[in-house]
Amino acid sequence: MSLHQIRYFVAVAEEEHVGRAAERLRIAQPALSRQIRNLEAEVGTALFERTSRGMRLSSAGALFLSHARAILSSVESATAALRKR
Amino acid sequence: MSLHQIRYFVAVAEEEHVGRAAERLRIAQPALSRQIRNLEAEVGTALFERTSRGMRLSSAGALFLSHARAILSSVESATAALRKR
DNA sequence: GGAGTTTACGAATGTCGTAACTATC
C-alpha cells in the first residue's frame, strides 16, 4: 500500500467514476483502475461496487475512506511542519 | 515521499545507524542510504547529522519523526480496521 | 586501517500509456 494508491482511492471515492478521477489525477484510466484493483487485492476486500454508471463505495470502502483521509492529512501536516520552520 | 521512505526514516532514526537499520529492514545499506538522501532532498532539509559513528537526528529530523510515526500509526489503524471487519 | 556512509552501475521490479476487450444499458 502506497500513498499514491491512497490518493487514487480517495479520488475515485469522491468522483465515483474512474474516468473522471483519472482525469483529475492526470493519469490514464487503466493505470488508475489497476491501482485500485491492486489496493483491493492487498487489503483483501472490495472497496467499491462496480455499477453500470461507475463505482460506488462498498461498506468496507466507506470505512477505509475516513482512514485514508486521516493518513493524507497526517502527511500534509508533516510536510507543512517541515516547510514552515 | 512514500510510505517506504517514511518507514526507512523511522528505522534509521531509531537505530541512529544506517547499517543496523538496513539489517532490520532486510535491505542493503546503500539502498537505505539513498532513500534517506532522496527523502531529505524532497523535503529540502537535512533530517540527520552525519557523525563519525552514525546518524543523529537533526532538529528538523526530530520534528519530522513524530509526524512520521503518526503517519505510520494512521496506516496501521486503517489496515487494522479493514482486517477486523 | 576500521567503521560508517555514499556513489557507480547493471538487474529486477513496478508503473504508466496505448490499444484492444468485456459488459451493461
Place this chain on the structure above:
DNA sequence: GATAGTTACGACATTCGTAAACTCC
C-alpha cells in the same frame, strides 16, 4: 452503439544489490 471498467503488452522509471570509493577517527 455509447459508456464505463478491465486486460494485454511494450516502454519508461524507480528501486534494489554488489562492488568500489570516500571520510573521519
